[in-house]
Amino acid sequence: RRTAILISGRGSNMSALLQAAADPAYPAEIVLVLSNRADAAGLARAEAAGISTAVVESRRWGRDRAAFEVAMEEVLAARGVELIALAGFMRVLTEGFTARWAGRMLNIHPSLLPAFPGLDTHARALAAGVRLHGCTVHLVTPGVDEGPIIAQAAVPVLMDDSEATLAARVLEQEHRLYPAALGWVASGIARLDDGRVVLHAPPG
Ligand code: GRF
Numbered sequence: 001r002r003t004a005i006l007i008s009g010r011g012s013n014m015s016a017l018l019q020a021a022a023d024p025a026y027p028a029e030i031v032l033v034l035s036n037r038a039d040a041a042g043l044a045r046a047e048a049a050g051i052s053t054a055v056v057e058s059r060r061w062g063r064d065r066a067a068f069e070v071a072m073e074e075v076l077a078a079r080g081v082e083l084i085a086l087a088g089f090m091r092v093l094t095e096g097f098t099a100r101w102a103g104r105m106l107n108i109h110p111s112l113l114p115a116f117p118g119l120d121t122h123a124r125a126l127a128a129g130v131r132l133h134g135c136t137v138h139l140v141t142p143g144v145d146e147g148p149i150i151a152q153a154a155v156p157v158l159m160d161d162s163e164a165t166l167a168a169r170v171l172e173q174e175h176r177l178y179p180a181a182l183g184w185v186a187s188g189i190a191r192l193d194d195g196r197v198v199l200h201a202p203p204g
Contacts, residue, residue, distance in 0.1 A: 003186065106181065134155050134173060137150045153176065
């Protein structure tokens with residue numbers, strides 16, 4: 001499936017996806033990396049990997065999220081994109097956009113959802129004293145970080161963890177989890193069934 005990765009920043013998850021997709025047997029083909037910020041460090045990493053990149057500056061449209069999304073849709077359509085992977089994409093999408101891409105747009109979130117949706121997840125996990133933390137790949141629905149869960153990975157929270165050490169432990173798992181989860185959606189192993197994602201045996 002022709003896949004776009006949407007980023008806003010450093011793009012380490014993007015790099016993990018590009019690396020997985022470099023294998024011709026991987027079921028998602030990354031045809032575009034799109035950033036809503038021209039200064040996203042991930043853009044240079046994508047270009048170095050020979051992937052087409054595009055910038056649609058969300059700033060240009062201010063609060064008009066729908067107009068920003070129309071501009072993104074044009075770029076996505078021009079590249080024949082079928083699947084979207086959000087990877088550190090820091091814009092909330094409208095209900096219209098999420099409805100158009102329902103079942104075809106994934107996000108990675110740095111917590112074990114439904115715990116800690118939103119920002120600053122590692123600091124909040126430390127403050128809550130949880131012993132397990134982690135990351136979630138889910139389908140995107142209008143409610144931020146609320147969509148059906150595709151896959152999760154857990155890590156221990158250690159007594160001497162700082163936000164940085166915990167974030168690094170989670171990030172390592174993000175880089176393993178996201179390529180696996182995107183592969184399941186692209187190949188049809190992961191399917192929506194009654195509002196939940198069900199994993200089916202691979203075809204054949
Ligand atoms: C990751 O922690 C991701 O889970 C969150 O934003 C961060 C993006 O990091 N949504 P990167 O740009 O993929 O390095």
